[in-house]
Amino acid sequence: MNKAITEGLVLMPPAFAAGLNVWSSGDGTPGSATYDGAPNAAIATADxxxxxxxxxxxxxxxxxxxxxxxxxxQPGxxxxxxxxxxxxxGNLPNVRIAAFALNGAGNHVNGLVEIGPETTLTAYGEVVEVSAIIGSGNRGGVDMVWGTGVQNAHVGLDLTGNNGGVVRIDDLIVEDVTSVFLRDYLDWVDVRDYGAIGDGVTDDAAAFNAADAAANGRSVLVPAGTFHLGADVTFTNKVRFEGTVTMPTANRLTLVKNYELNSYVDAFGDELEAFKRxxxxxxxxxxHDSLDLNGRQVDITEPIDVQAAVGNKTTFSNRRVIRNGIISASASSNWDTDQVTSQATYAVSSNTTLTNVTNVANIQVGSLVEGLGVGREVYVRSKNVGAGTITLSQPLFDAVGTQTYTFKRFKYLLDFSGWDDLDRFVLADLDLRCAGQCSGVLIPPQGIIFTIRDCFFTGPKDRGISSHGNGCQGMQVDRCQFLSNEQAANVQDRVSIAMNCNANxxxxxxxxxxxFKHFAIIAGTGNIVSANHFFQGDATSQGLRDAGMVLTRTNVKSTLTANYIDNCWVEWTNEHDSAPEHSSESSFGALTLVGNIFFISNAAPWTRCFVIKPVGPGHFIHGLNVTGNTFKSSDGAIERVESVDTTFADLDYGRFRNVQWENNTYTGVTAFTGSPVMVQFDQSTNASTWNCDFSTYLPFGGRARNVDGFVAEGQIQNASNQRVTAMPYVQVEQGTNRNQINLVWPEACRGRVHVTGRVDNFI
Incomplete structure (x- = not known):
């Protein structure tokens, strides 16, 4: 491209013969002396x-x-x-091309090189050609690199050396040689043409922005070199990096047309730095609403503090996505768990606060709290060093008074704990390779609809997903694979947990x-758990099993549907209640288990599939639907599928309400349970009171509180072998454990009946 042709720029000075009044013996500026009438200058004709x-x-x-x-x-x-x-x-001088640089206001631009290479004349009458190239960019072959601050120049030449010599000078030629440097000018622009230096020190931000502005739909080239950017740079055109950039943490490089990880790796030369940027x-x-990792693996040796990488925000509420790649932990001591012990005081009146906390400054937000009366997955949500207090993610169930607590701060590949509030954030199609070095994701303390889908959590050391506040409100975890780092460990020796949540x-x-030791510790209500397969067995014969999913609210308002629950159980507890004894609040209720597969293999016979564990007295069931599930045990039968863990307290069986436990199937289970449940009873001798024992059949070994009905199979006969046509009446809650029903006839008789009993009252 030639500007004289395409834009009509006048580049050539006039011939000397046209007049010496436009040729200066100074810098060429207005008012400087000219050669017109000068004693040492004249026009030689017909040379x-x-x-x-x-x-x-x-x-x-x-x-x-x-x-x-x-x-x-002009730039470029x-x-x-x-x-x-x-x-x-006379004396033979030296000759060089020279020029005087001006800005847009016509003022001299200082500090620039304004002379070209120097040539010495060695003989009289020998024609010597001298030249120099002037341009904005620091490119090979450019003698005078002027950047973008120069708009015009007074061009010419210098004679240097001894005075007294006489020379003749042909007319100056000024030509556009841009095509020498820009091999494919129509396709891209080079940041050097707009003043970029690429020495790693000079601030090239303005040159980058100028190059982008000039590209106008073409690509921008960042050539080999290290370019320092001291301010924000936004490329609205595509950009290709052959060199790399450096910039302060507070500044941002925005690539509008190629916003994905590969471009940032090319720009910064380091995968972790590129990811953060x-x-x-x-x-x-x-x-853009999403960052595509291009399927790349980003190897890291320390947690990524996501808020610190962003820097200028602690709240954000628009949808954002990180997707399609691998984040992998490499061996490093930076993953080591930080552990602090501290004495603190707990009171029910402020049930999510520890007060008088010693050593509080060293306790990290996001730490797991351990101590007497502390339920599972209780974390430090925040702290106040001046007040000596810690805010907990959940209340403690039996910790009133002062004791020593242990605070464990796990390290996570992606740590969002620095945010105050983060809504609608998505992790998608990621392989989070913890490799036994670290945990997976610590979500923000506050926010809604944090979403994790189609991700692998591979080998987390301690946790897959942790919530230390209410950032899990409405959280969605869909189609993920959680692969424990404790595959070979026996169940009782495992410590890792796939996930927890606190909010609803x-x-x-x-x-x-x-x-894992547990799949999920769920502390909120209103949950939907469906179509998951979680299995926790081991190779031990008649081995121990543990809870797969733990629900820690009484009135949980949740459904578990179509899950494959393999060698573990669903546990329902109230361990996150600071006043765990029942008073006026709702007790265990609003839970539905429908269409699940419960499978137990090679486990101890006391293994269960569903366990209720009250941590305070007086609780009962008020609203439980266990319907259409499959319970199966292989390689040894289990005694029954449900039980109450009475480590802390038992249930009040006399207050069971609205329990539906029916249409389930049982294989390899000694005791089939149901409510309502129809049981056949045979009375072989004549008696007026028939005792019908429901102890084996009612869920949780509960009381026989009601009879839905009964029907006789065949004739009921008296001692005279006559048919008895009168109806009996029933007596419920009979026997020492109140799990029997009496049928009371008007006379002694015998026969077979089918009685349908219930463990509950409806209201």
Missing amino acids: QDFGDCLELQKNAEPQKVRYMGQTPI CYLRVTARVKAIS AVAVLFNFSD DVKIRDNRVVR
């Missing part, structure tokens, strides 16, 4: 080499020749200035979870 030309005697150091007109200098345009010179007599842009630019309305769907 055999040059035709009409300037004949000049050197009497100054340097002897300047400058065109007083202004030659335009490279000009070659050429002069032909020959010595006539791209994440910072994700939260500061509205043109969580959806956990279609996940596969392999051999």
Whole structure:
């Protein structure tokens, strides 16, 4: 491309023969002395080499020749200035191209190189050609690199060395040689053409932004080198990095047309730095809602503090996504768990606060809390060092008074704990390779609809997903694989937990979870848990089993549907209740288990599938639907599928309400249970009171509180073998454990009946 042709720029100065009044012996600026009438200058005519030309005697150091007109200098345009010179007599001088740089206001731009290479004349009458290239970019072959601050120049030449010599100078030639540097100018622009230096020190931010502005739909090239950017840079055009950039943490490089990890790796030369920089842009630019990792593996040796990577925000509520790649932990001591012990005081009146906490400054937010009366998955949500207090994610059930607590801060691949509030954030199609080094994701302390889908949590050391506050409100965990790092460990020796949540309305769907201590500790209500397969067995004969899913609220308002619950059980407890004894609140209720598969293999016979564990007295069941489930045990039968863990307290069986436990199937289970349940009873001797024992059949070994009905199979006969047509009446809650029903006849009789009993009252 040639600007003189395409844009009509006037580059060439006039011939000397047109008049010496436009040729200055100074810098060429208005008012400077000209050669018109000068005693040492004249027009030589009909020179055999040059035709009409300037004949000049050197009497100054340097002897300047400058065109007083202004030659335009544009970013990306490279000009070659050429002069032909020959010595006539006297001392032989040196010759060089020179120019005087001006900004848009016509003022001199200081600090620039304004001379070209110097050539020495060695013989009289020998024609010597000198040239130099002027341009904005620091490119090979450019003699005067002027950046973008220069708009015009007074071009010419200098004679240097001893005075007294006479030379003749042919007319100056100024030509656009941009095409020499820009091999495919129509496809891209080079940041060097707009003043970028690439020395790793000079701030090239303005040059980058100028190059992008000039690209106008073309690509921008960042050539080899290290370019320091001291301010935010936004490329609205595609950009290709052959070199790399550095910039302060507070500044952002925004790539609008190629916003994905590969481009940031090319830009910063390091995968972790590139990931952090791209994440910072994700939260500061509205043109993209997702960061694509391009399937790359990002190896890290320390947790990624997501909020620190963003830096300028602690709250965010628009949908953002990180997807499609691998984040892998490499061996490092940075993953080691930080552990602090501290004495603190707990009171029910402020049931999520520890007071008088010693050593509080060293306790980290997001730490797991352990101590007497502390339920599972209680974390430090926040702390106040000045007040010596800690806010907990859940209340403690039996910790009133002062004791020593242990605080364990696990390390996570992705740590969101620095956010105050983060809504609608999504992790999708990621392989989070913890490799036994660290945990997976610590979600923010506050926010809604944090979503994790189609991800692998591979080998978490302690936790897959942790919630230390209410950032799990409405959380969705869908179609993920949780692969324990404790595959070979026996159940009782495992410590890792796939996930926990504290807030309400969580959806956990279609996940596969392999051999953790627990799959999920769910502390909120309004949850939907469906189509998950979680299995926790081991290779031990008649081995121990543990809870797969733990619900820690009494009135849980949740459904577990179509799950494959393998070698573990569902546990329902109230361990996150600071006043665990029942008073006026709702007790255990609002839970539905429908269409699940419970499978037990090679386990101890006391293993169960569903366990209720009250941690305070007076509780009962008020609203439980266990329907259409399959219970199966292989390699040894289990005694029954349900039980009450009475470690802390038992249930009040006399207050059971609205329990539906029916249409389930049992294989390899000694006691089939149901409510309502129809049981056949045979009375072989004549008696007026028939005792019908329901102890084996009612869920949780509960009381026989009601009879839905009964029917006689065949005739009921008296001692005379006559048919008894009178109806009996029933007596419920009979026997020592109140789990029997009496049928009382008007006379002694015998026969077979089918009685349908219930463990509850409806209201």
